[in-house]
Amino acid sequence: MEYKLREVLSILEKLNSKTDIVTKDDIDEQYDNLEDLKVLSSELDKVLGGFNTVNLNDGNKVEEMLFEFHRIITTFEWHFSEISDLNTKILKEYKDKFNND
Structure with a gap:
């Protein structure tokens, strides 16, 4: 799962770069959070x-x-x-941003 979320973040990062x-910090924070996820x-x-x-008898x-x-x-x-x-x-x-640029 961590790998797939890393891929999602990579795609979001690429889209955001355009x-x-x-902010880059927002994306970097999520990459850092993936380490916590592991x-x-x-x-x-x-x-x-x-x-x-x-x-199972010990509540x-x-x-x-x-x-x-x-x-x-x-x-x-x-x-x-x-x-x-x-x-x-x-x-x-x-x-909207992409179509307006």
């Missing part, structure tokens, strides 16, 4: 891998695992939302 709709993916792998060792341990799922999933959502926001900014202005 129009300067968003870490997050590894954290999810650890939680998933540890499932078989969780005593505290199950709750701990579910909270980790929640934290990781909402952070994934945030990362996707940030890239989506960047895409939306370019989407709203690209055609």
Whole structure:
């Protein structure tokens, strides 16, 4: 997934280079965030891998695992939302800027 999001950012960066709709810093920030996404993916792998060792009769341990799922999933959502926001900014202005230049 990280690779595909990197491709999306690369395309947005190319489109933006023709129009300067968003700042280079905005795009660079999303590339930096992809590194965090890799870490997050590894954290999810650890939680998933540890499932078989969780005593399903221990409500505290199950709750701990579910909270980790929640934290990781909402952070994934945030990362996707940030890239989506960047895409939306370019989407709203690209055609008009490009056609007017």
